[in-house]
Amino acid sequence: LDGGVIKIDELQAALATVVGDNGISADPFDTAPYCVDWRGLRPGKTPFVIRPASTEQLAHVMRLLSDVGMPVVPQGGNTSMVAGATPDESGTQAVISLSRMNKVRSIDPVDMTMAVEAGVVLKAVQEAAAERGCMFPLSLASEGSATIGGVLATNAGGNTTIRYGNARDLVLGLEVVLRDGRVWNGMRCLRKDNTGYALRHLFVGSEGTLGLITAATLRLWPKIKDELVIFCSVANENSALSLFRKIQDRDIGLRAFEYMSGAGVELVVRHIDGARLPLARPAQHYVLIDLASSRASAGLRDLTEVVLAEAIESGDVIDAVIAESIAQKAAMWRIREEHSESQRKAGASIKNDISVPVSSVPTFLREVPVVCRQIIPKIRPVPFGHMGDGNIHMNFLQPEDMEAAEFLSRSGEISKAVNEVVRSLGGSMSAEHGIGSLKVDILAQWHEGIELELMRGIKDALDPAGMLNPGKIFSVR
Amino acid sequence: LDGGVIKIDELQAALATVVGDNGISADPFDTAPYCVDWRGLRPGKTPFVIRPASTEQLAHVMRLLSDVGMPVVPQGGNTSMVAGATPDESGTQAVISLSRMNKVRSIDPVDMTMAVEAGVVLKAVQEAAAERGCMFPLSLASEGSATIGGVLATNAGGNTTIRYGNARDLVLGLEVVLRDGRVWNGMRCLRKDNTGYALRHLFVGSEGTLGLITAATLRLWPKIKDELVIFCSVANENSALSLFRKIQDRDIGLRAFEYMSGAGVELVVRHIDGARLPLARPAQHYVLIDLASSRASAGLRDLTEVVLAEAIESGDVIDAVIAESIAQKAAMWRIREEHSESQRKAGASIKNDISVPVSSVPTFLREVPVVCRQIIPKIRPVPFGHMGDGNIHMNFLQPEDMEAAEFLSRSGEISKAVNEVVRSLGGSMSAEHGIGSLKVDILAQWHEGIELELMRGIKDALDPAGMLNPGKIFSVR
Numbered sequence: 001l002d003g004g005v006i007k008i009d010e011l012q013a014a015l016a017t018v019v020g021d022n023g024i025s026a027d028p029f030d031t032a033p034y035c036v037d038w039r040g041l042r043p044g045k046t047p048f049v050i051r052p053a054s055t056e057q058l059a060h061v062m063r064l065l066s067d068v069g070m071p072v073v074p075q076g077g078n079t080s081m082v083a084g085a086t087p088d089e090s091g092t093q094a095v096i097s098l099s100r101m102n103k104v105r106s107i108d109p110v111d112m113t114m115a116v117e118a119g120v121v122l123k124a125v126q127e128a129a130a131e132r133g134c135m136f137p138l139s140l141a142s143e144g145s146a147t148i149g150g151v152l153a154t155n156a157g158g159n160t161t162i163r164y165g166n167a168r169d170l171v172l173g174l175e176v177v178l179r180d181g182r183v184w185n186g187m188r189c190l191r192k193d194n195t196g197y198a199l200r201h202l203f204v205g206s207e208g209t210l211g212l213i214t215a216a217t218l219r220l221w222p223k224i225k226d227e228l229v230i231f232c233s234v235a236n237e238n239s240a241l242s243l244f245r246k247i248q249d250r251d252i253g254l255r256a257f258e259y260m261s262g263a264g265v266e267l268v269v270r271h272i273d274g275a276r277l278p279l280a281r282p283a284q285h286y287v288l289i290d291l292a293s294s295r296a297s298a299g300l301r302d303l304t305e306v307v308l309a310e311a312i313e314s315g316d317v318i319d320a321v322i323a324e325s326i327a328q329k330a331a332m333w334r335i336r337e338e339h340s341e342s343q344r345k346a347g348a349s350i351k352n353d354i355s356v357p358v359s360s361v362p363t364f365l366r367e368v369p370v371v372c373r374q375i376i377p378k379i380r381p382v383p384f385g386h387m388g389d390g391n392i393h394m395n396f397l398q399p400e401d402m403e404a405a406e407f408l409s410r411s412g413e414i415s416k417a418v419n420e421v422v423r424s425l426g427g428s429m430s431a432e433h434g435i436g437s438l439k440v441d442i443l444a445q446w447h448e449g450i451e452l453e454l455m456r457g458i459k460d461a462l463d464p465a466g467m468l469n470p471g472k473i474f475s476v477r
Numbered sequence: 478l479d480g481g482v483i484k485i486d487e488l489q490a491a492l493a494t495v496v497g498d499n500g501i502s503a504d505p506f507d508t509a510p511y512c513v514d515w516r517g518l519r520p521g522k523t524p525f526v527i528r529p530a531s532t533e534q535l536a537h538v539m540r541l542l543s544d545v546g547m548p549v550v551p552q553g554g555n556t557s558m559v560a561g562a563t564p565d566e567s568g569t570q571a572v573i574s575l576s577r578m579n580k581v582r583s584i585d586p587v588d589m590t591m592a593v594e595a596g597v598v599l600k601a602v603q604e605a606a607a608e609r610g611c612m613f614p615l616s617l618a619s620e621g622s623a624t625i626g627g628v629l630a631t632n633a634g635g636n637t638t639i640r641y642g643n644a645r646d647l648v649l650g651l652e653v654v655l656r657d658g659r660v661w662n663g664m665r666c667l668r669k670d671n672t673g674y675a676l677r678h679l680f681v682g683s684e685g686t687l688g689l690i691t692a693a694t695l696r697l698w699p700k701i702k703d704e705l706v707i708f709c710s711v712a713n714e715n716s717a718l719s720l721f722r723k724i725q726d727r728d729i730g731l732r733a734f735e736y737m738s739g740a741g742v743e744l745v746v747r748h749i750d751g752a753r754l755p756l757a758r759p760a761q762h763y764v765l766i767d768l769a770s771s772r773a774s775a776g777l778r779d780l781t782e783v784v785l786a787e788a789i790e791s792g793d794v795i796d797a798v799i800a801e802s803i804a805q806k807a808a809m810w811r812i813r814e815e816h817s818e819s820q821r822k823a824g825a826s827i828k829n830d831i832s833v834p835v836s837s838v839p840t841f842l843r844e845v846p847v848v849c850r851q852i853i854p855k856i857r858p859v860p861f862g863h864m865g866d867g868n869i870h871m872n873f874l875q876p877e878d879m880e881a882a883e884f885l886s887r888s889g890e891i892s893k894a895v896n897e898v899v900r901s902l903g904g905s906m907s908a909e910h911g912i913g914s915l916k917v918d919i920l921a922q923w924h925e926g927i928e929l930e931l932m933r934g935i936k937d938a939l940d941p942a943g944m945l946n947p948g949k950i951f952s953v954r
Contacts, residue, residue: 110722110836127508130549157669166669168678181595184927191642191866192832193905194682195920196912196950197932201645201678222726245587249699251730251771293782294728304771355669360585389668405501435672443672448659454939455674461934473673 008047011068013183015050018060018155018362023051023100024250034075034095037083038142042437045091053100055214057181062212063095063181071470072096074208076150077121078468079142079443081353082467084207084436084472085150093470098149101214107243113172113189118149118213125218127210134220135294137164141337147457149213155205158431159256159290162388164221173217176203179467189217200258207434208460208469227255228301229290229329230308232320237362239316240287240438244312246359252303256290258336259361259390264343264382266336267397271342275335278328279319285389290335292297310461339384343397350403350411354396354422355431361387364425368394371417378402380469426472443473485524490543492527492547495537496852500528500577511552514560515619515942519914520941522568523550530577531693532652532660539762540658548947549573551685553627554598556619557829561684562627565948571583575626581605589697590649590666594602595626596913612771614641618814624722634909635846636733636767636937639696639725639865645681648696653680657779677688679935684911685946699771704732705778706767706806707785707795710760714839717764723788724766729780733767734865735813736838741820741859742801744874745812748819752812755805756796764864767814815859820874825881826859827888829871831899832908839862841902843870849892851888856880866936868908871895908943912950920950 015024025031035044047070051197052058065072071093075085075390102119109132110440116125138144140158150156152174156167163172173188186200203211234240244257262284270273291300301322309318323329343349356364369381378399385393396414398407419429419442435443442454445461453473459474470476492501503525512521524547529535542549548570552562564570577597586609593602599620600666606613613765617623617635627633629651633644641647650665664679680688710719719736739761745752768777778799788794800806820826829910833841846858855876862870873891896906896919914919921929935949948951 108834109835110718110891111727113834141899148523155671155675157671160668165646168675169642178931179926180928184931186928187902188905188906189834190832190905191835192638192863192868192908194634194907194909194911195905195916196682196924196928197687197926197935198632198645198678199931201675202935203676205673210674214759224727241587248589249771251699251775253728294726298728299776307832355667357585357588357590358668359585386669391669398873423827426666428665428672430672431667431669432509432671439672447673450659451663451673451676454676455653457938458674458679458935461938 017059019052037086038079042083044087044089046087049095051097051100058177059181059183062460066105066180071467074212076147077145079146082436082438088471093120095173104472107132114218117215120148122146129220135223152204152213153208163255170219171216173327174200175215176211178211180465187217207472209473220379224292225296226298227292229332230325231278232287233318234285237365242316243311253291253293255292258288259387260286260384264339264384267342267346272338272343278321304346347398348407350396352418353431355391356425356427358390360425367421435470440475494854496529497695509953514563515556521564521566523564523854524537526572527573528577536660543657548944551689553624554622556623556791558910561913561949568782574898584609584728591695594692597625606697611725629681630685631911636720642730647696648693651677652692653688655688664694679763684949686950701769701777704769704808705819706800708809710795711762711766714842721786721792727871730768730770732769735765735865739862741816741861743822748822749815755798773883824875825884827873827891829895830908830910832868833902833904837902845900852890914948917952
């Protein structure tokens with residue numbers, strides 16, 4: 001470490017004087033959970049996990065680590081899908097957990113803003129907003145564990161982005177600790193502020209490679225007072241898109257528009273206790289429509305019935321049912337949400353988080369199974385997800401007659417084929433999950449040349465020594 | 478120039494081979510209009526104005542200029558309020574006008590996206606979208622001249638940001654020519670794409686100091702099919718805010734919420750032909766409310782009447798009138814839009830484009846006149862603007878008994894006093910207009926230290942030689 005000038009246990013002692021004995025651990029029993037990513041794909045090692053209790057403590061920690069040249073890996077709820085928040089195998093990277101920095105600093109229901117520390121869990125952010133009569137709209141499967149710091153560092157998306165945008169669209173200000181312990185206080189709460197470069201947008205989505213987000217000012221929305229959930233079977237992929245556009249055009253409170261395949265819904269009904277198809281007959285394609293308004297009695301049902309009647313008349317919609325109770329709403333959403341779990345129960349899966357232009361979703365849904373069956377003839381495509389964003393989770397279940405290990409060994413081939421279709425349609429090979437360490441090589445291939453040079457230039461300007469989350473987004477030089 | 482190795486006329490000849498003889502002029506008669514900012518505050522000089530017709534031409538031009546070290550000033554519609562798009566007095570900065578690059582490349586009404594070149598005028602963008610049954614929501618006073626390239630380079634705001642956001646929120650992709658002629662093709666049209674740093678957000682709002690935006694993919698919205706305009710007198714500043722929050726809370730299509738003072742409306746009625754107060758009695762405070770929906774027959778009037786009845790009952794609203802025709806709508810908006818012109822007719826004005834947190838707008842409106850009257854007792858405050866964004870145009874008209882020149886000579890003092898209030902409320906000293914060359918010093922004071930260092934670091938990474946719009950945002954080193 002730095003030519004042996006400082007010993008690791010001396011460094012640990014110095015850090016402990018900053019964060020307290022409870023704020024640092026080198027015990028492998030304690031540090032192990034911080035070293036394995038959520039999917040278990042990239043187990044790593046760390047000399048210690050540091051858990052500062054305040055921005056000041058973190059700033060001090062960063063000064064100490066910067067002095068000795070020890071790189072850091074920031075971690076929130078450790079729910080990265082791309083191994084973006086865990087250390088590599090070298091054992092030289094300190095993990096910094098923001099979990100103790102979990103205060104809601106303030107909520108202003110007139111400004112419709114909320115200042116929170118990075119370690120507040122997303123669900124707690126939603127609940128704190130609700131307690132003050134407001135709503136924080138970001139919603140994801142991992143919201144019970146993911147922290148707002150991680151959500152912002154990865155620009156998380158989720159179900160409601162067609163209405164409210166991605167995480168970056170929900171943030172007005174940031175506080176960030178830089179590699180050398182300097183603190184950027186950008187905790188503004190303004191709707192208009194044109195005073196120089198959009199630094200907050202640079203840190204949001206940079207996956208901890210440019211600085212450590214310690215707090216954020218979030219935008220809030222009025223509380224939802226009326227909502228409606230509809231489950232439909234549709235004739236084909238184009239019908240699903242056409243229905244989406246019809247609803248989007250009418251300003252009737254569209255909050256989520258989720259596509260599901262016949263195969264995916266069948267797996268849910270078969271493997272998930274109590275799940276059942278809310279329609280009389282199974283079909284090849286389904287959509288779940290979620291409408292919401294902050295107006296009480298917004299008339300969502302009447303408006304929806306008009307659209308659905310038209311879509312049934314035109315043949316786009318085969319059948320549709322509107323949830324009549326909270327329990328029915330939950331049951332419909334459950335069919336969508338249990339897709340991952342039902343696939344897990346049915347066997348091994350190859351997963352792809354991609355996006356294409358919204359108009360290309362039907363082409364994508366038709367082409368991908370064809371090219372992937374050329375590789376593994378009995379592969380079972382299970383596409384589902386956020387059709388209104390062009391963001392389909394293109395999963396594949398193992399063939400019934402193939403071993404899981406053999407199937408998974410071909411995941412590179414399958415993802416490559418998926419990505420070729422995505423690329424031909426002008427899409428993205430990481431819609432929601434980011435790059436982390438898993439997609440570093442593919443990023444370098446897709447965005448070679450100028451884009452990567454620009455990103456490298458910015459990285460070098462803010463973190464010349466490569467202290468911050470090395471090996472994420474970029475390969476280590 | 479570059480130690481005299483290349484003569485200026487040789488450079489001009491080389492540039493002419495790229496852009497054609499019509500694409501470059503060194504004639505002072507031709508170049509003069511490009512050298513004076515819209516407000517006429519900072520007249521400058523240029524060796525020539527270059528008007529490339531394509532991205533390839535511009536790239537070639539930038540390589541030539543980069544080789545000889547001649548800095549460039551990009552210019553769109555030349556409507557900057559802060560002298561951000563004109564050259565300094567040195568006569569060493571080439572002006573690059575993007576006005577010939579004015580093609581709409583494509584519109585996709587299913588994706589709800591549109592690809593345009595930088596030189597397309599904002600109004601033409603709106604019209605092209607409308608022709609395809611869509612809507613581009615950004616709207617500003619200068620929309621008949623401002624180009625989309627300038628709009629994005631300055632992250633323009635306008636009337637409808639409470640609903641649709643600022644310019645940066647309306648862009649999905651960019652094409653940018655860098656200082657050395659490399660072209661970054663970031664023309665994506667994806668709603669979700671987490672593949673590295675948000676480069677588009679870095680270029681948007683960077684005022685041409687990091688690269689030249691040559692094209693953009695814009696987000697479109699469904700066409701508006703129902704709208705309503707209401708003109709109200711309100712009891713006081715707090716009543717205006719309270720009314721705003723009531724409407725915002727009910728999801729009834731709020732598109733603009735504009736504050737006007739009694740003094741400002743009186744000036745409009747007095748100086749603008751045909752303008753008249755749409756209410757029976759004058760008041761000290763007015764608001765204009767604009768509601769819009771893409772749903773036909775959205776019931777805006779019924780909803781509004783409920784809110785207004787409540788607000789009259791509570792005493793917040795004194796009187797209100799709903800526009801009954803397109804002509805009445807236009808007449809109401811005209812009162813708001815003619816504020817600048819009526820002030821111009823009434824005498825000299827000192828203008829401030831600021832923002833504060835929305836909850837602080839009433840405090841701001843009350844405090845600023847008090848502190849400014851301590852400087853010039855008979856100064857006439859004329860605040861108006863985008864209350865729902867916290868963005869008030871804090872204008873002052875000269876006292877009736879003071880000479881214009883004397884009044885204007887004290888504009889520094891007045892703006893300083895305004896900004897002190899803004900700063901105490903956590904606001905911004907440039908909400909919409911940016912920094913340009915006019916606010917360089919004040920930016921350095923307000924954002925001294927880490928924020929400016931971060932910005933400088935990014936500038937140096939992308940434009941180490943200071944080729945791009947020197948003297949804007951930062952002082953020249």
